[in-house]
Amino acid sequence: MxxxxxxxxxxxxxxxxxxxxxxxxxxxxxxxxxxxxxxxxxxxxxxxxxxxxxxxxxxxxxxxxxxxxxxxxxxxxxxxxxxxxxxxxxxxxxxxxxxxxxxxxxxxxxxxxxxxxxxxxxxxxxxxxxxxxxxxxxxxxxxxxxxxxxxxxxxxxxxxxxxxxxxxxxxxxxxxxxxxxxTRVVARTPRVPSGRPELTEAAIVVSGGRGVGAREGFAVVEELADSLGAAVGASRAAVDAGWYPHSSQVGQTGKEVSPQLYIANGISGAIQHRAGMQTSKTIVAVNKDPEAPVFELADFGVVGDLFEVLPQLTTAIRTRSGHATG
CATH class of the missing domain: 3.40.50.620 (HUPs)
Known part of the structure; x- marks a missing residue:
């Protein structure tokens, strides 16, 4: 050889x-x-x-x-x-x-x-x-x-x-x-460290979409990601709305990820997004709409308000890992 x-x-x-x-x-x-x-x-x-x-x-x-x-x-x-x-x-x-x-x-x-x-x-x-x-x-x-x-x-x-x-x-x-x-490199701007793993290399990715409603809505997504040691992703709709940077976009015109666990929150599951995450080993979806296409490819689905589901999940994870806060 x-x-x-x-x-x-x-x-x-x-x-x-x-x-x-x-x-x-x-x-x-x-x-x-x-x-x-x-x-x-x-x-x-x-x-x-x-x-x-x-x-x-x-x-x-x-x-x-x-x-x-x-x-x-x-x-x-x-x-x-x-x-x-x-x-x-x-x-x-x-x-x-x-x-x-x-x-x-x-x-x-x-x-x-x-x-x-x-x-x-x-x-x-x-x-x-x-x-x-x-x-x-x-x-x-x-x-x-x-x-x-x-x-x-x-x-x-x-x-x-x-x-x-x-x-x-x-x-x-x-x-x-x-x-x-x-082609010469004329300047470099250091990336502000987030303390989270690189999106394409992360074993766990927690993403938010149109359902988060605003930039501030990503707070619950980030809290869940941090409790899991995960990277944060976003759908094209969330990025186009200016709620999250393009560097975090998952999808056909963003980054392709294949983590062990992918948690999609408030993401409908349009074909553009599926192209970037469908090879994930386990997919969990949280969405208020029981007819959302994302449930067709999810291994586990929760029909509910992400602003109610995610904080409970974050608390449960931190409690089990011994990092609960008062």
């Missing part, structure tokens, strides 16, 4: 859960090798972490280009490494940047690409990727038939499983292309 390259998603020296998931999948189809780009001094700690999840080799490339310019330096590095090691496959986390990097790498390698996979398995003629399509109405299994398979995988596709690997670090000198400095 050849090397399967995993582009490691990390921030401030912390390896994202999605990278551990990709390494778990990579072990099914070949020998996992991690690719760490622009991590600086944190690369050593990152290499140790990915080694815990099976990375036999860790290709490390550094340079100001990774921070100063968008996308292309990562494409240059990943393409160069894939060609040098004659990679068996390339796995990247699905997301806005991840899918752009993957598409550009596939184009340069003359390879096929599969995006938004929810599973990857070994096949007789190459890796087999499973996708959830047509707003999660069907699942299809396909494989790349030309070149090195490039596959992007949705976060939370599976539970990451540790498996010790050598984690041998190999430094890589990247020959950046003339396109690399084409």
């Amino acid at each position: 050849g090397e399967v390259l995993v582009l490691v998603d990390c921030a401030d020296g912390v390896v994202g859960r999605s990278a551990m998931e990709l390494l778990t999948l990579a072990r099914r189809i070949g020998k996992p090798s991690a690719v760490v780009l622009g991590a600086g001094e944190a690369a050593t700690g990152i290499a140790a972490k990915v080694g815990e999840y099976g990375a036999a080799k860790v290709y490390v490339a550094d340079g100001a280009e990774f921070a100063d310019y968008l996308v292309v330096p990562k494409v240059d590095a990943l393409t160069q490494i894939a060609r040098t090691v004659n990679a068996e496959a390339v796995l990247v986390t699905s997301g806005a940047e991840g899918k752009e990097v993957a598409a550009r790498v596939a184009l340069r390698l003359g390879s096929g690409i599969i995006t938004d996979a929810i599973d990857v398995q070994a096949g007789e003629e190459g890796p087999l990727a499973t996708q959830s399509v047509f707003t999660a109405s069907f699942q299809v299994t396909s494989r790349v038939v030309t070149g090195v398979p490039v596959i992007t995988v949705r976060p939370n596709a599976l539970a990451p499983e540790p498996a010790p690997g050598a984690g041998t670090v190999e430094q890589v000198q990247v020959a950046f292309s003339a396109l690399a400095p084409g």
Whole structure:
């Protein structure tokens, strides 16, 4: 089996859960090798972490280009490494940047690409990727038939499983292309920390929709999310109304999530929203309208006023977890 390259998603020296998931999948189809780009001094700690999840080799490339310019330096590095090691496959986390990097790498390698996979398995003629399509109405299994398979995988596709690997670090000198400095980062605004997990990587997501009635209505949604250690999501209707930021929108024109538990509150369940959360493992819906479409896909449903249901649920959770307040 050849090397399967995993582009490691990390921030401030912390390896994202999605990278551990990709390494778990990579072990099914070949020998996992991690690719760490622009991590600086944190690369050593990152290499140790990915080694815990099976990375036999860790290709490390550094340079100001990774921070100063968008996308292309990562494409240059990943393409160069894939060609040098004659990679068996390339796995990247699905997301806005991840899918752009993957598409550009596939184009340069003359390879096929599969995006938004929810599973990857070994096949007789190459890796087999499973996708959830047509707003999660069907699942299809396909494989790349030309070149090195490039596959992007949705976060939370599976539970990451540790498996010790050598984690041998190999430094890589990247020959950046003339396109690399084409788009420069001129300013950065730090995100205000919410204390909640990243939406696309969260194991639990609590979302609010038109039924919350106003920005202030999200308070009960946030309180429930905080009691569960969950991320907060919002429907397109709530975002369009200005009640919650677009960065939290779940749906076809927002983010796609696949948590272990998704709690939809005051959300009708229109097709646009379903496209972004229907692959969640367990779905709970709270809505006053017993005919709301969301109940068609919910595993558990509560017909009731979310402003009555959610505070009771939050209190019960905090009581059971020993964090009840007076």
